[in-house]
Amino acid sequence: MKFVIKHPGVKITAVILAFLLWVHVVTDRTYEYTYELPFHIEGLRDGLMLASEVPDKCAVNVKGTGKQLLKFLVNVDEARMSVADYSTGLYAVDLSPADLIIDHKDASEILDVVSPRKLRLRIEERLEKRVPVVPDVDVAAAVGYALRGDLKYSPDSVTVSGPKRIVRKIKRLRTEHVTFTDMDRPLSEQVHLSFPDSLYLTLSDSNVLIKHDVIRLAERTFAGIPVVFKHSASFPDLTIKPESVSVIVEAVPSLLDSINVDQFSASITIDSVQPGSTFVEPRVTIPEKLRLIEIMPKEILIEVPRE
Numbered sequence: 001m002k003f004v005i006k007h008p009g010v011k012i013t014a015v016i017l018a019f020l021l022w023v024h025v026v027t028d029r030t031y032e033y034t035y036e037l038p039f040h041i042e043g044l045r046d047g048l049m050l051a052s053e054v055p056d057k058c059a060v061n062v063k064g065t066g067k068q069l070l071k072f073l074v075n076v077d078e079a080r081m082s083v084a085d086y087s088t089g090l091y092a093v094d095l096s097p098a099d100l101i102i103d104h105k106d107a108s109e110i111l112d113v114v115s116p117r118k119l120r121l122r123i124e125e126r127l128e129k130r131v132p133v134v135p136d137v138d139v140a141a142a143v144g145y146a147l148r149g150d151l152k153y154s155p156d157s158v159t160v161s162g163p164k165r166i167v168r169k170i171k172r173l174r175t176e177h178v179t180f181t182d183m184d185r186p187l188s189e190q191v192h193l194s195f196p197d198s199l200y201l202t203l204s205d206s207n208v209l210i211k212h213d214v215i216r217l218a219e220r221t222f223a224g225i226p227v228v229f230k231h232s233a234s235f236p237d238l239t240i241k242p243e244s245v246s247v248i249v250e251a252v253p254s255l256l257d258s259i260n261v262d263q264f265s266a267s268i269t270i271d272s273v274q275p276g277s278t279f280v281e282p283r284v285t286i287p288e289k290l291r292l293i294e295i296m297p298k299e300i301l302i303e304v305p306r307e
Contacts (some may be wrong), residue, residue, distance in 0.1 A: 025049045032063045034114055037076065041121070043084035049098050049126040050083075051200045053229035055057060059115045060100070064108035072108045086123050087187040092117070093119040094121045132157045134174045139212045142182040146252055148213040151212055155205055157194065162201035170196070175208050185213040219293065221246055227282055227300055240268070241301040245282055248293040263287045268300050 039058035041050055060080040062072055080101040081093075093099065097110040102234055106251055134260040135153045153175075160167050175191045223246040229238075245266050247257075265285045278300040 007271045019106070021205070025109055030063065030065055032061060032111065033068055033069055034059055034061050035073065035076070037079045039081070041081050041083055042083040042101075044123070045084065045087075045092065047126055048086075048088065048123055049163065049200065051122065051124045052122040052148075053199070054119065054121070055116050057115075058095075058113065060102075061111040061114055062088075062108050063111050068108045076102055078102075081119075083121065083123065088123050088125055091119075091121040091123070093121060095119055097100065125164040126161065127167040128159060129167060130157050130159050131170055132172045133193065133208055134172050135191070135208065135210060136174045136176075136194075137210055138179040139187055140179075140181045141214055142184040144217050144250075145184050145214050146217050147183075148215050148252060150212075151188045152211040154211075156207045159204035160195070160201060161203075162198060164197055166201060173203075174175045175210075178210075180212075180292040183212075184216075186214050209220055215252055216279060217250045217291075218256055219248055219250050220256045220259075221248050222264055223263045224261055224286070225264045225266045228265070229302075230267055230269045237305045238270070239303045241303070242297070245300075246296045247284055247286065248296075249286055250291040250293055257280070259287055259290070259303060266295075268302070275304045278302045278304075 021217055036057055036059045044050060046287060047286050056146065060079065062069060064072065081095070081099050082101060095113045097113060100110065100113065102110065117140060133153065133156055136153060137151065137153075139147060141147050152289050158173060160170055160173070173193050173195055176194050178189075178191050180187055180189070188209065188211050193203060193206055193208060195201060195203065224244050225247065227240060227242070229240060249266060251259075264287070266282045268280045268282050270280070278301075280302055282295060282300050284292065284295050
């Protein structure tokens with residue numbers, strides 16, 4: 001006793017040896033334990049695909065010594081099932097240890113599969129093809145702005161992959177319907193593609209980049225547009241004031257730069273006029289793609305002398 005008190009290291013060593021002996025005895029016994037492992041299907045033939053949901057976890061009941069079970073826990077990271085011998089069709093599988101591929105080097109025994117006990121596997125032909133994209137997008141410019149050019153989108157086609165029975169019916173893919181209003185700056189947005197509701201379809205791209213140029217409109221005044229009067233009777237002494245008008249129009253700057261005053265016309269129609277002064281609103285014709293903002297003056301004075 002005095003020796004142990006004087007040498008505490010001996011006591012610590014004895015405790016450690018006793019613990020190790022206990023661990024050896026305990027881990028040498030046989031146990032059963034349930035482990036949950038990641039689970040997936042492998043070995044599908046080329047041109048085939050799995051078109052059914054499969055659990056991503058597999059629980060197995062394992063038997064072995066404590067040492068073997070510890071090795072199992074450390075070394076095993078997944079369970080797999082091979083379908084290399086399967087062709088197209090629907091299969092109902094009663095999952096057993098013989099169906100599982102589990103990589104481990106110890107002597108543990110897998111007693112049974114706790115879950116899933118049954119699998120329903122649908123194996124189908126796989127088809128991949130390229131289909132065009134159709135944008136379902138409405139774009140409207142804000143007041144004082146205009147859309148320039150055409151709507152652009154990228155990609156203009158995508159690769160669809162999935163069950164042949166579904167993919168072969170797909171002729172094109174539309175984007176989700178999206179409306180952009182009051183745009184006062186260039187549009188550049190990602191829009192989702194809309195495709196059949198299936199867990200087994202994959203797309204090379206699920207979004208489409210939509211672009212549309214938006215520019216600010218400019219105003220310009222064109223003056224000196226001659227006023228022509230149309231009449232059903234002769235008015236030899238009739239005079240109009242002023243003999244020309246001005247207009248303010250709005251358009252994209254590049255278009256305004258290409259327009260000249262000769263492309264405008266102004267007229268008034270006279271069916272019957274009494275002697276004296278009459279005011280008539282002129283009718284102005286402007287080139288396409290221009291928006292008329294104002295005519296100056298708004299009325300033309302017609303004077304017919306009194307006899």
